[in-house]
Amino acid sequence: MDRQSIGSTQSGGRLRVEVRTVGATEILTPVGELDHHTADVLRSPLDDALDAGRSRLVVDCSRLEFCDSTGLNVLLGARLKADAAGGGVHLAGMRPVVARVFEITGADVVFTVHDSLAAALSD
Template sequence: MDCSQLEFCDSTGLNVLLGARLKAEAAGGGVHLVAMRPVVARVFQITGAEAVFTVHDSLESALAD
């Protein structure tokens, strides 16, 4: 998921992403987050959600992974 234009994420947004991650994993996939802005990345750090998502600095690095 390209997060480069995401300027805000609260608990509701975080819960949506966590739900999407669970559904993706149940189907054999996953959710990778790309290009998070510092303010959004901070929410993931504070909540510990960064530990359950794969986060990439750029789309290129995500595609290479």
């Protein structure tokens, strides 16, 4: 059975990030709007997970309402760090408005994208 622990919740106005661990995977769930003003609210727990040696990260985007280029850059930076550590960043459950940003920029091809959190965890 996978070990699961509920971690911290970071909050910054229009965005909060829930963090938990399932087995060897760190799950980060941003809730709200990821943009220039809130990017550090996600960047911090991503960096913390990578610094703690967790290189398989799943970002559950099902509750993310908006993502701009700054938010995209936070995720791309985490992907580079995770890849260098032998892991990766998986994105799960993207809403169409968020998925569109990834499609327009071509970033959807550099991430492993899953339809749901369950699919990402079974991968």
